[in-house]
Amino acid sequence: MILTFPHMGNLYLAGKILLDALKIEYIIPPLSNKKSLEIGSSISPEEMCLPFKIMMGNYIQSIQQGADTILLVSSCGPCRFGEYSELQMRLLKKAGYSVKFILADLPDQLKSNDHICGLDALFNETSLSKPQITKAVLRGIRAMNIIDHLESKAHLYAGYEINRGESKKLLKNALSTAYSIDDPHGALAILNEYKTKMNHIQIDNNKSPLKIAIIGEIYTVIDSFSNLNIEEKLMDYGVSSSRKLTPSWWIKDSLLKLIKLNGIDVKRFSKDYLSYWVGGHGRECVAEAVMAHEEKYHGAIQIFPVGCMPEVVSKSILPSISRDKDFPIMSLVVDEMTGEAGYTTRIEAFLDLLERRNASCTI
Amino acid sequence: MYYLGVDVGSVSTDFVLLNKNYHVIEHLYLKTNGKPIDAIKNGLSILGQTYNDKQILSVGITGSGRSVGGYILGADLVKNEITAHAVAALNIDKNVKTIIEIGGQDSKIIVLNNGIVVDFAMNTVCAAGTGSFLDRQAERMQIPIQEFGDYALKATLPLRIAGRCSVFAESDMIHKQAMGYNTPDIVAGLCDALVRNYLTNVAKGKDIQESIFFQGGVAANIGIKASFERSLGKKLYVPAHYGVMGAIGAAILSAETKKTNTSFRGFNTCLSSFNSTSLECQDCPNCCEVVTIMQDNNTLVGRFGDKCGKWSENNISASGDK
Numbered sequence: 001m002i003l004t005f006p007h008m009g010n011l012y013l014a015g016k017i018l019l020d021a022l023k024i025e026y027i028i029p030p031l032s033n034k035k036s037l038e039i040g041s042s043i044s045p046e047e048m049c050l051p052f053k054i055m056m057g058n059y060i061q062s063i064q065q066g067a068d069t070i071l072l073v074s075s076c077g078p079c080r081f082g083e084y085s086e087l088q089m090r091l092l093k094k095a096g097y098s099v100k101f102i103l104a105d106l107p108d109q110l111k112s113n114d115h116i117c118g119l120d121a122l123f124n125e126t127s128l129s130k131p132q133i134t135k136a137v138l139r140g141i142r143a144m145n146i147i148d149h150l151e152s153k154a155h156l157y158a159g160y161e162i163n164r165g166e167s168k169k170l171l172k173n174a175l176s177t178a179y180s181i182d183d184p185h186g187a188l189a190i191l192n193e194y195k196t197k198m199n200h201i202q203i204d205n206n207k208s209p210l211k212i213a214i215i216g217e218i219y220t221v222i223d224s225f226s227n228l229n230i231e232e233k234l235m236d237y238g239v240s241s242s243r244k245l246t247p248s249w250w251i252k253d254s255l256l257k258l259i260k261l262n263g264i265d266v267k268r269f270s271k272d273y274l275s276y277w278v279g280g281h282g283r284e285c286v287a288e289a290v291m292a293h294e295e296k297y298h299g300a301i302q303i304f305p306v307g308c309m310p311e312v313v314s315k316s317i318l319p320s321i322s323r324d325k326d327f328p329i330m331s332l333v334v335d336e337m338t339g340e341a342g343y344t345t346r347i348e349a350f351l352d353l354l355e356r357r358n359a360s361c362t363i
Numbered sequence: 364m365y366y367l368g369v370d371v372g373s374v375s376t377d378f379v380l381l382n383k384n385y386h387v388i389e390h391l392y393l394k395t396n397g398k399p400i401d402a403i404k405n406g407l408s409i410l411g412q413t414y415n416d417k418q419i420l421s422v423g424i425t426g427s428g429r430s431v432g433g434y435i436l437g438a439d440l441v442k443n444e445i446t447a448h449a450v451a452a453l454n455i456d457k458n459v460k461t462i463i464e465i466g467g468q469d470s471k472i473i474v475l476n477n478g479i480v481v482d483f484a485m486n487t488v489c490a491a492g493t494g495s496f497l498d499r500q501a502e503r504m505q506i507p508i509q510e511f512g513d514y515a516l517k518a519t520l521p522l523r524i525a526g527r528c529s530v531f532a533e534s535d536m537i538h539k540q541a542m543g544y545n546t547p548d549i550v551a552g553l554c555d556a557l558v559r560n561y562l563t564n565v566a567k568g569k570d571i572q573e574s575i576f577f578q579g580g581v582a583a584n585i586g587i588k589a590s591f592e593r594s595l596g597k598k599l600y601v602p603a604h605y606g607v608m609g610a611i612g613a614a615i616l617s618a619e620t621k622k623t624n625t626s627f628r629g630f631n632t633c634l635s636s637f638n639s640t641s642l643e644c645q646d647c648p649n650c651c652e653v654v655t656i657m658q659d660n661n662t663l664v665g666r667f668g669d670k671c672g673k674w675s676e677n678n679i680s681a682s683g684d685k
Binding site: 030031032033034225229316319322328342345348349350353356 | 427442443444445446469479480481482483485568647648649650670
């Protein structure tokens, strides 16, 4: 078995550390780019969401390098994402690729399918003992937590750092250095080392940069290719940004869901505007907008792919929040277009707007 | 002594010269024709016949071609269109509350309060209702675009045309033409459809208050203006230089950036030839399409289009872009 998995932001690095620790053979697809999107859209339904198409591209690029099994986290999920595994398997089959899917939460209805298996199929592949497997999994999760920590700190410090660009550079170095090491223990040590470095970046607490919350659909907010690098752009402008949705958050939320303790904050902050779970992370989006206002952010940017149902619901609620709380929120819809001109214009104009509200001046 | 403002848009490239009181002394409206660099050179050569470099105090640039254009001109300020349009309108009327701007490929709404932009929106994924579409339809119906609006006003019964998508609008119009309806009614129906599309798509959820400015190339179309006024029940004000408001805003903003000397490269820049070569960087899977622009084959103007900054970090920094 040669395993592969789709990209989502920097998650590939945690995946690599996990699979290295499990001693399972794997192929990481090339970082999502125009090519993967092109390949993916050529065999995906036209009206399908952007993440689906990018993921299809990732699979095929991996399969071409020899991968035969795909690891995916969810099925029967909260939005169209729940249909990804089955639909993707059928489409791949139609295109002439025969692959197996391993799903982290395999529902009973799919168990009769020979090509879909649960996580046990993954653990059967490794020669490790059960305690060793547990250790490896924990190591993977630990790596993911550190990467999320590094990202969030870098995005926050971008507005406060004394040497402009330092946090961005540190984040990039951390990722590339850790990626080059195949020993999971070593890679984790590198990440820890960078965590310390990141915490010691020189910052100027007297600065008062713009602070923006990134909210919206989970894949497109995390994945820099699909959101045209918005977080990096904000870092370049010296704006502090933060987002609540991270892979670590997702794991925590999924585990809490098992004991029905998830989303306590979400329910509390969204109660005035949306009292139902509308699928995906639509309710989270609404709650995060309210939270961002209470946490004294200057504004929020919502990002979602064309046709994302849950986010369409929250998009229509956001203007009410914006009006009630006098809190600017901008929605950005991403699709297969990679031309950045209109996108950059919106971001720049939004930053101008926030800046002028802060200190009224012409420029 | 003048301030130069340039707006490099999808359809037109506009130049304005403002005097110290921000009055328009000269304005040019040139077709971009998909070649922004040539349009900029063309504008410089026309202005260079009457004015010299020493008269230019500052240069500001806006529009979708602003980043590359900024390097070619040596602009003191590079700014997005939304801010530029707002500044230009505010210069005319401090109490403007809403700006409706429809250009070649975008339509925007800008909401202001006490002279500050408080909200804005642009068309998202569809360009139905923008200048290019109107141009195309005028051409198809063999009506000169300048007279398009007059036709609409002659209508007795504006027909219902689907305005949600430009392709469907076109099929609807062809159908109505085939049925034998007369042209003014179809044109008026199209104007209504585009306005409906704008109000439900771009301006959805926005509070449109007076005074309302209507600017951008499409403001020339009195049919669209009338249709807006009918749907909103409010008057629209079309400023005298509606077509070059972005350039005016850029010029004003450049005048207000504190800078001692302009970095303007001079009108003679129009004599240079600019060549661009593109390559796909293979150093990482991002595969950025990097474009290199050379002046007269020997001076590097800049490199653009990379994500990591490896190619563009050596560019002489263009000022003011945010």
